[in-house]
Amino acid sequence: MRLGMLAVILLSMAMHVYGQNSVTGRVTDKETGEALPGATVRLSNRATATTSEGAFSFKGVTKGKYYIKVTFVGYQSQEKTVEVSDSDVSVDISLTEETLVTEEVVVSSTRANENTPTTYSNLSKEDIEENNLGQDLPYVLNMTPSLVTTSDAGAGVGYTGLRIRGSDATRINVTINGVPLNDSESQGVFWVDIPDIASSTQSIQVQRGVGTSTNGGGAFGGTINLQTNSREMKPYAELINSVGSYDTWRHTLGFGTGLIKDHWSFDGRLSKINSDGYVDRAQSDLDSYYLSGGYYSDKTMIKAIMFGGKERTYQSWYGTPEAVLENDQEGIEEVIANNGVTEAEAENLREGGRTFNWYLYDDQVDDYQQDHYQLHISQSILPNLVGNFTLHYTYGRGYYEEYKSGEDFSNYSLPALQIGDSVISTTDLVRRRWLDNDFYGATTSFEYVNGGWTLNLGGAYNEYRGDHFGEVIWAEFAPEIPNDYRYYDNDGVKKDGNVYLKANYAFTENLHAYGDSQYRSVNYEIEGVDNDLRTLDISDNYNFFNPKVGFVYDLNSNSRVYVSYSVANREPVRTDFVDSPTTPKHETLYDLEAGYKLENSDYQLSANYYYMDYNNQLVLTGALNDVGSSLRTNVEDSYRMGIELVGAAKLTNKLYWQLNATFSQNKINNFTEVLYDYGPNWDEYNEVEIEHKDTDIAFSPNVIAGSQLSFLPFKGVKLSLLSKYVGKQYLDNTSNDNRSIDAYFVNDLRVTYTVRTDFIKEISFTFQVNNIFEELYSANGYTFGYAAGDYVVRENYYYPQATRNFMASLSLKF
Numbered sequence: 001m002r003l004g005m006l007a008v009i010l011l012s013m014a015m016h017v018y019g020q021n022s023v024t025g026r027v028t029d030k031e032t033g034e035a036l037p038g039a040t041v042r043l044s045n046r047a048t049a050t051t052s053e054g055a056f057s058f059k060g061v062t063k064g065k066y067y068i069k070v071t072f073v074g075y076q077s078q079e080k081t082v083e084v085s086d087s088d089v090s091v092d093i094s095l096t097e098e099t100l101v102t103e104e105v106v107v108s109s110t111r112a113n114e115n116t117p118t119t120y121s122n123l124s125k126e127d128i129e130e131n132n133l134g135q136d137l138p139y140v141l142n143m144t145p146s147l148v149t150t151s152d153a154g155a156g157v158g159y160t161g162l163r164i165r166g167s168d169a170t171r172i173n174v175t176i177n178g179v180p181l182n183d184s185e186s187q188g189v190f191w192v193d194i195p196d197i198a199s200s201t202q203s204i205q206v207q208r209g210v211g212t213s214t215n216g217g218g219a220f221g222g223t224i225n226l227q228t229n230s231r232e233m234k235p236y237a238e239l240i241n242s243v244g245s246y247d248t249w250r251h252t253l254g255f256g257t258g259l260i261k262d263h264w265s266f267d268g269r270l271s272k273i274n275s276d277g278y279v280d281r282a283q284s285d286l287d288s289y290y291l292s293g294g295y296y297s298d299k300t301m302i303k304a305i306m307f308g309g310k311e312r313t314y315q316s317w318y319g320t321p322e323a324v325l326e327n328d329q330e331g332i333e334e335v336i337a338n339n340g341v342t343e344a345e346a347e348n349l350r351e352g353g354r355t356f357n358w359y360l361y362d363d364q365v366d367d368y369q370q371d372h373y374q375l376h377i378s379q380s381i382l383p384n385l386v387g388n389f390t391l392h393y394t395y396g397r398g399y400y401e402e403y404k405s406g407e408d409f410s411n412y413s414l415p416a417l418q419i420g421d422s423v424i425s426t427t428d429l430v431r432r433r434w435l436d437n438d439f440y441g442a443t444t445s446f447e448y449v450n451g452g453w454t455l456n457l458g459g460a461y462n463e464y465r466g467d468h469f470g471e472v473i474w475a476e477f478a479p480e481i482p483n484d485y486r487y488y489d490n491d492g493v494k495k496d497g498n499v500y501l502k503a504n505y506a507f508t509e510n511l512h513a514y515g516d517s518q519y520r521s522v523n524y525e526i527e528g529v530d531n532d533l534r535t536l537d538i539s540d541n542y543n544f545f546n547p548k549v550g551f552v553y554d555l556n557s558n559s560r561v562y563v564s565y566s567v568a569n570r571e572p573v574r575t576d577f578v579d580s581p582t583t584p585k586h587e588t589l590y591d592l593e594a595g596y597k598l599e600n601s602d603y604q605l606s607a608n609y610y611y612m613d614y615n616n617q618l619v620l621t622g623a624l625n626d627v628g629s630s631l632r633t634n635v636e637d638s639y640r641m642g643i644e645l646v647g648a649a650k651l652t653n654k655l656y657w658q659l660n661a662t663f664s665q666n667k668i669n670n671f672t673e674v675l676y677d678y679g680p681n682w683d684e685y686n687e688v689e690i691e692h693k694d695t696d697i698a699f700s701p702n703v704i705a706g707s708q709l710s711f712l713p714f715k716g717v718k719l720s721l722l723s724k725y726v727g728k729q730y731l732d733n734t735s736n737d738n739r740s741i742d743a744y745f746v747n748d749l750r751v752t753y754t755v756r757t758d759f760i761k762e763i764s765f766t767f768q769v770n771n772i773f774e775e776l777y778s779a780n781g782y783t784f785g786y787a788a789g790d791y792v793v794r795e796n797y798y799y800p801q802a803t804r805n806f807m808a809s810l811s812l813k814f
Contacts, residue, residue, distance in 0.1 A: 020653060022088045023058040026050070027070055030094035037557075038114070039072035039095070042126065044716060044754065046656075048601055052557035057601055060653020061089075064715045067756055071124075074098055076233070101301035103177075103202070103230045105378045105386055109445035109456045110178050110225050111205050112212050115504055115512040117550030117562035119593055119608045119644065120211065121145060123204040130752070132198040133768060133807040134242040134250030134273055136191040138162040140198050141224070143706045144206050145644050145660040148726050150780040152316045154278030154355075155246050155802045157286070159192055159313060159366075161780070164208055165612070165640055166666050166700030167221020168620070170573055173213040174224045177305070178443055179374055179392045180216030181226075184464035184494045185574040187217050192286065192311045193370040193396070196271035199240070199252050200290035200307060202227045208644070209610055210548065210566035210591040214500050214518060215443055215460045218546065218570035220589050228305060231265035231294055234258040236761075237814040245805035248275035259296070266293045278802035280357040281364075282316040299380040308371035315366055315400065318358040319781060319797035324349060325356075338793050342405055354776070354800050361403030361430070368398025368435075387446045388458075394439040399432040401473075409479070412472055412487040413533060417479050429475040431487075433531060437466035441496075452506035459499035466492040470531055490528025490536050492574065497521050509554075514564070516548035522571050530578060538577050542586055544569035550593075563594040576618060576632055585634050588615040603649040612640040619668065619733055620698045635733070637669040638697060658708040666700035669693065671733045680789030688787065695735045699780075701727035701743070716755050722748040731783040731796060739796055744777035746770075746801075762813040767806070774804050 027039040027050045035054025040047060043058045044066055050056045061084050068091070071077040075095035082091050112120045121144045131140045135156030138149040152159040161169050170187040174180070176197075182189055191197070207213070207223040238254040256267040269290040276283050287310045294303035323331025329350075336346045344360055375391045405428045409416050412431075417424040445458030469489040472481060500518040507513060526538040550564025568591065572584035595608035618632040642664025649657050670693055677686040707723040729741040750768040757763065778798035785794040 020060045020062055021084050021086070023061050023066070023068075023082060023084065023091065024088065025056055025091040025093060026054045027056065027072070027093050027095060028054055029075075030096045033094075036072050036075070036095060039070055039075075040124065041093075042069045043067075046712065047126070049599065051601060055601075062715055066715070068093070070095065073104060074102075100296040100298060101378050101380060101386075102296075103227060103301070103303065103376075105301070105447070106177050106376050106388055106390070107175075107225060107227045108447060109388070109458050109502070110175055110212060110214055110223075112207060114560075115454075115506075115514070115552050116212060117514050117552050117564035117593070118207055118211050119209055119595060119610070120205055120207040121646075123206070125202050128198050128201055128204065129764075129811075130766075133244070133766065133809050134196065134248065134252075135807075136160040136195065137198050138191060141204070141206060142724065143658075143660075143708055143722060145646055145706070146208055146222075146642075146662040146704055147206070148701070148704060148779065150799060151801060152279070152780075152799055153275070153282035153284065153313075154316075154800055155244075155248065155275060155805065157248060157273060157275035158277060158282060158284035158311075159190070159317070161191075163699060164206070164222035165610075165642070165662070165664070166697060168699065171220035171570075172222045172224060173211075173216050173219035174226075175213075175215055176226045176372070177228055177374060177376065178215060178225075178388075178390060178445075179372075180462065182217050184439060184462070184496070185466055185492050187570075187573045192284070192309075192313060193368060194307065194309045194372070195273050195286035195288045195311065196250070196252060196269075196309075197226070197288070197290075197307070199254060199271060200228050200267075200269050202230045208608075209593050209612065210546075210568045210589065212502070212516065212548075214458065214498065214502075216462075216496075218520075218544070218568045218589075220568060220570060220587065228290070228307070229256075229267055229292065231267070231296065232256050232258050238811065240809060240811045242807060242809040244275075244807035245802070246276045246278055248807070249273070250809075263296055264294070265296065267291070277314075277316065278355060278805070279316045279320075279800070280352065280355045281314050281359065282357060283314045285312045286310070301376070301378040303376045305374040305376070306372070308369070310369040311366070313366045314357075315359055315364050315402075316357050316799075319799050320352070320354070320356045321349070322796040322798060324352055325354060325778070325798055325800060327353070335795065338795070359403075363401050363430075364403060366398070366400040368396065368400075370394065370396040381446075384449045385446065388444060390443045392439075392441060392443075395437075396439075397434075397436045399434040401430065401432050403430050404428070411533070414472075414481070414487070415479055417477050424477050427475045427477040429472055429478070431470055431472050433468070433470045435466060435468055437464065439464045454504040456502040457500070459497070461497040462495075464492070464494040464496075468492065468528075468531075488529045488531045488533060490526060490530055492524070492526045494525075495523045511554075512552040514548070514550045514552070516566075518544075518546040520544045520546065520569075524571065524577075526574070526577065536578065540571070540577075542569075542571045544586075558600050559596070559598040561594075561596050564592070566591045566593075572618060573632075579631055580633065582633075584618060584632075585616045587617050587634075589613070589617075590615075601650075604647065606644075606646045608644040608646075610640070610642055610644070614638045614640075617668075619671075635668045635671055638667060640664060640666045640697070640700070654712045656710045656712075658710075659706065661705040662703065664700070664702055666697040666702070668695050668697055668733055671695050673732070673734055675785055675787055675792075677787040677789070680791070682788055690734075692734050695733055696730050698731060698733050699729050701729050703727035703743075716753055718750075718752045718754075720750040720752075722750060726779070731781050739783045739794070741778055741781055741798070744775055744779075746775050746777065747772050760812055760814060762811070764809075764811040764813075766809045766811075768808075769804065769806050771802060771804050776803065777801055 039050045041056045205225045211223040213219040235258040240252040242250040252271045254269040273286040290307040292305045441462030443460040448455040469486045498520040502516045522542040548566040552562040568589045576584035590613040592611045597606040646660045673690040675688040705725040709721045731739045754764045781798040
């Protein structure tokens with residue numbers, strides 16, 4: 001009802017039309033005069049793409065001066081100002097072909113285009129800026145199809161995550177400028193390590209399914225490909241300040257030299273982000289930077305990039321017990337009884353409420369720094385052959401600190417403490433668990449275009465070396481501890497190499513065929529002592545062949561159909577090897593995608609069907625290990641099947657609607673649940689197996705939908721209603737409603753005002769109210785259970801998200 005009333009108000013405002021005219025024109029090649037179809041034309045807050053004849057049109061434009069920007073791949077962008085008075089305006093724009101090698105060639109081998117038979121969404125620089133208020137990158141991508149975001153702290157700053165088609169970050173291939181970002185061991189992506197990376201990002205492509213991923217781990221749910229800032233022709237500076245609820249604030253300073261002496265360009269950014277978080281004590285203190293310098297000529301580009309971040313984040317990994325979330329006092333007492341908590345922890349459970357955080361120790365923090373170095377060289381070897389070569393190195397180091405009560409000395413390989421006739425075997429202590437890692441390698445690709453052929457040959461070799469170790473930094477009682485004592489220490493070494501060949505051939509002007517074959521070899525070794533004092537000696541080798549084939553057929557100048565079939569293989573992650581009770585197997589995915597796309601100046605529509613058939617899929621059990629990582633188990637047969645619908649329409653000259661919806665089934669044919677029974681006297685160890693058939697995959701909602709309704713009442717003003725619906729998610733693979741996350745429907749309201757002046761190129765003010773209807777919801781959680789004879793314990797934990805809150809941002813561009 002509330003959403004309907006707001007839509008009626010917006011529609012009513014749209015009927016207030018006064019002094020409106022149109023701005024039309026054509027975009028052409030300056031040298032040849034040929035039309036440039038598909039060029040992006042932006043008129044202040046509005047955007048469209050040129051037709052097959054290069055034409056564009058904006059209707060319902062009120063009087064005033066407007067800023068037009070036209071961009072097209074392979075051409076220099078052009079900006080100009082037009083004035084609308086009492087009549088329609090026609091403006092023709094000619095673009096000059098780019099004479100310098102650009103950054104786009106670096107990511108061309110990893111990205112899909114209109115002739116690639118896969119499912120993807122593109123976000124431009126303007127799209128990223130509009131959605132970037134200082135929260136982590138998953139929130140910038142929140143409105144893309146089939147995507148669900150999560151936040152441990154509840155407000156989008158700190159530890160955040162995302163899922164695509166129900167697949168978590170460990171199954172999503174992420175690259176920055178073609179360089180893998182996924183952690184080699186966990187295969188996860190920790191956006192908190194590179195805060196505000198969105199402010200240094202030129203464009204993002206989100207692919208769903210296997211896609212066209214080539215470097216890094218196999219894509220089993222999707223691919224996120226980031227391209228950092230391209231060079232600017234003119235000098236610039238940018239200052240962004242944001243403030244928001246929960247004492248959230250962000251300061252960003254960006255700058256660039258423009259093109260110096262026709263060849264050189266330098267850019268930089270510094271950012272500072274702080275937030276107390278919605279959850280108690282879930283503070284984040286984040287610093288980040290980005291620096292780049294490049295040389296450009298008509299045949300060569302050499303660009304060096306440095307970026308990274310430092311984060312200190314109070315832990316909120318453990319989540320909130322269901323009983324606390326629901327203020328169930330009887331249930332809270334059961335949680336207290338079942339978990340052997342201290343008096344302080346028990347009082348915290350009783351009084352914590354919805355923003356409860358399990359941890360009370362002041363320095364219960366995650367403290368980590370990560371620095372990335374990239375060197376990109378692109379060379380035009382022949383008129384139709386371009387080569388790319390990249391060297392990269394990432395250095396990460398840091399720890400998380402924990403207070404532990406009543407710990408046995410034996411758990412730290414320390415002897416009991418003898419004081420007189422008394423023997424002390426337990427103590428309260430503070431420990432740090434460290435990760436010190438290096439990731440380095442090289443990628444290369446060659447793109448050849450001749451006639452109907454586009455060929456891309458490339459490969460990569462990467463090595464990861466991670467040192468995991470733990471220290472005791474304080475203990476209430478302790479024997480003499482040697483300097484630099486490590487109670488556990490183990491090393492992980494991973495070597496990953498691949499070669500690939502991609503081909504796209506135009507049989508006719510309307511029919512394109514696509515083929516892609518990749519060979520990937522992985523060697524992974526772990527050696528040493530783990531944090532539970534187990535000896536680790538793991539070594540595995542994998543050799544994968546991953547083929548893809550598909551076709552694109554243009555029905556006419558505005559519509560096309562496509563179909564593709566892909567095979568992907570991927571190795572288990574570190575926790576699968578270390579924490580699983582059985583030896584994990586590698587996974588195989590067979591992915592069928594088929595779709596239809598229709599585009600014109602007034603509306604766009606696409607429909608995609610997918611069937612993802614897994615062999616030995618590693619699915620989440622719903623449980624976590626002691627550092628908050630999800631545990632998984634192989635299931636022999638499972639699948640994801642769904643339909644993705646994406647649309648955009650110009651409802652009136654001032655009202656625009658973008659929407660997407662995914663309807664899916666995510667099933668496991670046979671799943672064996674294991675419940676551990678310790679006997680009525682806690683002196684047994686029995687595994688109780690419970691069989692489930694045709695059950696739902698955990699964290700895989702059957703419905704995901706997003707909507708963005710935008711109204712432009714006046715020049716420079718944009719009012720947007722952003723809505724997101726996520727269906728029920730199960731915490732484990734048993735389809736048990738008692739272990740699930742309720743469906744939720746969240747609405748945000750955003751107002752943006754942009755003005756251009758002679759002194760300041762652009763002033764943009766954004767005010768956004770999140771969760772305007774105060775939806776009480778959780779976006780993530782976990783579950784575990786055990787038995788002691790007839791006494792059965794089942795506990796659910798959730799990550800509650802913020803109620804109504806706001807963010808405001810002021811951006812100044814010079």
